[in-house]
Amino acid sequence: MNRTLQKKIKPYIWLLPSIILMAVFVIFPILIVFRLAFSEVSKAGIVGGFVGFKNFRDAIGLPAFKTVMLNTFYWVISVVGLSTVFGFIIAMVLNQKFHGRKIARAILVLPWATSLVIQASVWNYIIKYEYGNLNNVLLNLGIIKEAINWRSSYQIEFIWECGVGIFVTIPFVTFCVLSGLQSIDSTLYEAADIDGASYWDKLWRITVPLVKPSLTVSTVLNIIYVFNSFPIVYTMTKGAPANKTDTLVTYLYMLNYYNRQKGPATALSVIGFLVLCICAGIYMVGVMRKEEDL
Amino acid sequence: MKKIMAMLLALVMVFALGTSAFAADEITLDVIICQYSPGTQDWFLGTGMDGSNFVDKFEAENPGIKLNLEVVSWNDVYTVADTRIADGKLDILNIDVFANYANEGLLEPVSQYCPEDLYNDFFPSFIANSVIDDTVWAVPDLASARALWYNVDMFDEMGIEPPTTWAELEDVSQTILDFYDGEVYPWGIDMTTDEGQAAFAYYTWGNGGGFIDEDGNWALNSDANVEAIEYAISLVNNGYTNPNPATQTRYDLEDMFAAGDMAMVIAPNDMPTYCAGKDSTVNLASAPIPANEGMTGSGVGVMDRVMAFKDESLSEEETAARDEAIGKFLEFFYRPENYVGWVSMEGFLPAVNSAVAALVESDPSFEAWLSVLDTSKFYPTALGEWDAVKQGVIKAEQNALTGADVRAELDALQADIVAQAEAAK
Numbered sequence: 001m002n003r004t005l006q007k008k009i010k011p012y013i014w015l016l017p018s019i020i021l022m023a024v025f026v027i028f029p030i031l032i033v034f035r036l037a038f039s040e041v042s043k044a045g046i047v048g049g050f051v052g053f054k055n056f057r058d059a060i061g062l063p064a065f066k067t068v069m070l071n072t073f074y075w076v077i078s079v080v081g082l083s084t085v086f087g088f089i090i091a092m093v094l095n096q097k098f099h100g101r102k103i104a105r106a107i108l109v110l111p112w113a114t115s116l117v118i119q120a121s122v123w124n125y126i127i128k129y130e131y132g133n134l135n136n137v138l139l140n141l142g143i144i145k146e147a148i149n150w151r152s153s154y155q156i157e158f159i160w161e162c163g164v165g166i167f168v169t170i171p172f173v174t175f176c177v178l179s180g181l182q183s184i185d186s187t188l189y190e191a192a193d194i195d196g197a198s199y200w201d202k203l204w205r206i207t208v209p210l211v212k213p214s215l216t217v218s219t220v221l222n223i224i225y226v227f228n229s230f231p232i233v234y235t236m237t238k239g240a241p242a243n244k245t246d247t248l249v250t251y252l253y254m255l256n257y258y259n260r261q262k263g264p265a266t267a268l269s270v271i272g273f274l275v276l277c278i279c280a281g282i283y284m285v286g287v288m289r290k291e292e293d294l
Numbered sequence: 295m296k297k298i299m300a301m302l303l304a305l306v307m308v309f310a311l312g313t314s315a316f317a318a319d320e321i322t323l324d325v326i327i328c329q330y331s332p333g334t335q336d337w338f339l340g341t342g343m344d345g346s347n348f349v350d351k352f353e354a355e356n357p358g359i360k361l362n363l364e365v366v367s368w369n370d371v372y373t374v375a376d377t378r379i380a381d382g383k384l385d386i387l388n389i390d391v392f393a394n395y396a397n398e399g400l401l402e403p404v405s406q407y408c409p410e411d412l413y414n415d416f417f418p419s420f421i422a423n424s425v426i427d428d429t430v431w432a433v434p435d436l437a438s439a440r441a442l443w444y445n446v447d448m449f450d451e452m453g454i455e456p457p458t459t460w461a462e463l464e465d466v467s468q469t470i471l472d473f474y475d476g477e478v479y480p481w482g483i484d485m486t487t488d489e490g491q492a493a494f495a496y497y498t499w500g501n502g503g504g505f506i507d508e509d510g511n512w513a514l515n516s517d518a519n520v521e522a523i524e525y526a527i528s529l530v531n532n533g534y535t536n537p538n539p540a541t542q543t544r545y546d547l548e549d550m551f552a553a554g555d556m557a558m559v560i561a562p563n564d565m566p567t568y569c570a571g572k573d574s575t576v577n578l579a580s581a582p583i584p585a586n587e588g589m590t591g592s593g594v595g596v597m598d599r600v601m602a603f604k605d606e607s608l609s610e611e612e613t614a615a616r617d618e619a620i621g622k623f624l625e626f627f628y629r630p631e632n633y634v635g636w637v638s639m640e641g642f643l644p645a646v647n648s649a650v651a652a653l654v655e656s657d658p659s660f661e662a663w664l665s666v667l668d669t670s671k672f673y674p675t676a677l678g679e680w681d682a683v684k685q686g687v688i689k690a691e692q693n694a695l696t697g698a699d700v701r702a703e704l705d706a707l708q709a710d711i712v713a714q715a716e717a718a719k
Contacts, residue, residue, distance in 0.1 A: 042398050043394045043398065043681070044375075044376055044379045044380070044394065044395060044398055044400060045376040045377065045379060045380040046379070046380060046398065046400075047380075129537050129538075130550065130555060149537050149538075151537075151538055151541070152537070153696075154540075154696060157541075237540075237541055238486070238487055238541070240486060240487060240540040240541050240692055241485075241540035241541075241692030241693065241695055241696055242540075242689045242692035242693045242696070243689075244692075244696065254487075257372060257373050258372075258487060258685065259681075259682075259685055260372070260376075260394075260681060
């Protein structure tokens with residue numbers, strides 16, 4: 001074998017373990033899901049023949065489909081949007097020099113490091129009407145005179161779920177932004193000070209443009225994580241009442257394992273996969289364009 | 295060197311052949327058992343059966359049969375069972391439903407594997423609930439009866455009796471609300487995906503309605519059912535119940551009852567054991583489930599089953615050997631010295647006559663519960679659409695909780711289920 005050929009093959013040999021792992025654990029399962037989405041699947045999971053787009057038509061025709069898709073949209077927009085805003089603000093604060101900054105940063109990791117099921121269960125206890133910590137604290141402080149039912153309607157329950165989603169997502173955004181902030185050269189701010197720039201001028205003309213790449217990464221990754229997030233909604237409401245608090249992922253889980261409509265459930269997971277592919281595609285196109293501009 | 299290698303290879307081959315021949319003589323049964331309590335795992339696989347366990351004792355008595363037994367929680371059992379069925383690795387399953395499996399042609403008829411003496415030992419009414427097209431597809435493993443449980447001390451303090459009619463239930467609930475100044479929930483309702491179908495049964499059966507009519511056809515949108523569900527929803531809207539019936543399961547309600555925060559709850563016969571397990575000091579007693587004025591309240595029975603799956607890959611001879619092994623498994627499980635201990639440990643009611651005497655001897659309250667069970671109604675689980683009905687009535691209840699019209703919900707469900715039944719024909 002000549003040297004040029006060896007040189008050409010070498011990178012692929014190094015990549016081979018990753019490619020095999022990706023094929024076995026990512027590509028192969030995706031192909032199976034696609035096959036199931038176009039097949040007849042019995043309630044016990046026995047795979048039958050090809051049925052074309054029947055499973056997709058059945059999935060879209062389900063009464064809860066519209067509600068679930070709308071919920072998923074609100075869920076992703078509110079959790080990603082608000083966690084980005086709050087995460088950015090907290091990162092700005094944590095980038096300042098103050099006493100106990102290291103402790104503050106360590107505490108911030110906690111919601112992110114704890115399992116989502118535990119987080120959701122803890123919040124379930126906090127807002128519980130009967131023995132909830134929130135009611136107890138407010139009653140003891142004399143702020144309220146009677147316990148409040150914090151889950152009095154499904155709309156409010158969904159808002160709580162979004163709130164918990166935001167709470168656990170903030171640390172990720174904060175650390176992404178913080179890494180971006182720390183890479184900004186301090187001489188840029190010094191120069192701006194000499195030119196008489198205000199705080200807002202520095203924020204909008206230096207900080208935001210330079211943190212933008214970190215924000216883009218955190219936003220795209222967040223869209224994928226939050227879209228696929230299962231534990232919060234499932235632990236807090238299981239989609240009740242009547243799928244009114246379900247998102248796509250919890251709904252397709254219930255459809256598959258509770259309603260045992262396995263065909264439409266796999267069709268829904270393909271729809272979710274395609275939605276995320278579009279999001280990731282937009283991101284990739286954006287990144288590649290930027291690379292070309294450079 | 296080559297010679298030594300060849301000898302070693304030959305030895306390995308002989309050993310492998312010997313092993314496979316030995317394996318061919320041995321039958322392995324893949325079994326899934328539902329986890330009824332923390333003790334289930336210990337009884338089947340740990341040390342809960344007189345210092346040993348079911349699997350070890352069974353294998354010691356039946357040297358040619360190996361048990362690959364797994365105890366699975368109720369939350370996971372449907373998923374685990376479906377995965378095993380799809381892989382063709384399930385012989386015996388303990389679960390509540392069977393009609394789907396039977397309709398898909400996955401089950402073996404009970405007559406093929408159940409010893410005759412054992413078959414005749416099951417309560418006939420239980421067996422009748424596992425029949426489709428004159429074939430018995432599963433055998434009952436246990437049952438439980440539901441009743442109204444009330445806090446005796448609270449009722450004594452207020453000087454009132456447990457309600458027998460719906461009107462009395464409202465009066466008693468109002469009295470409890472007034473007396474305890476809203477600190478105690480008078481009544482518990484579970485309309486969650488866990489057991490919302492039970493709520494449907496309690497109220498519709500107490501109003502002369504139910505899931506099916508006298509001819510066994512689905513009758514989900516009958517006037518009696520609409521009235522019953524509207525009544526149940528009115529209890530929630532009037533503040534007589536726990537505040538979030540769509541997310542508070544029966545176990546949440548039982549916990550509230552055990553903590554003295556709820557005065558009445560419909561729960562299984564093992565409620566005293568459950569409360570004792572929670573270190574509860576509540577003094578509790580049972581009463582019949584209230585019914586509408588002029589209606590006879592019906593006990594509500596819940597039953598689980600054991601069923602055997604086909605294995606198309608086996609020859610006729612192998613199938614016969616496997617059926618015999620399944621029969622031995624059942625015979626060993628239901629043998630009084632084993633079964634009585636298991637049913638008592640789980641706190642349920644037995645499914646075979648031979649266990650009754652021993653159970654009544656150990657706990658006289660069993661006799662009363664067995665007579666309740668005798669007159670109880672069961673879910674129509676033998677109908678192929680049962681799964682869809684169960685989920686449908688829960689969805690209708692949850693929609694009604696958010697203000698939807700009960701009649702419209704049940705009309706839509708009935709139309710959907712009838713269409714499914716027609717399509718299945």
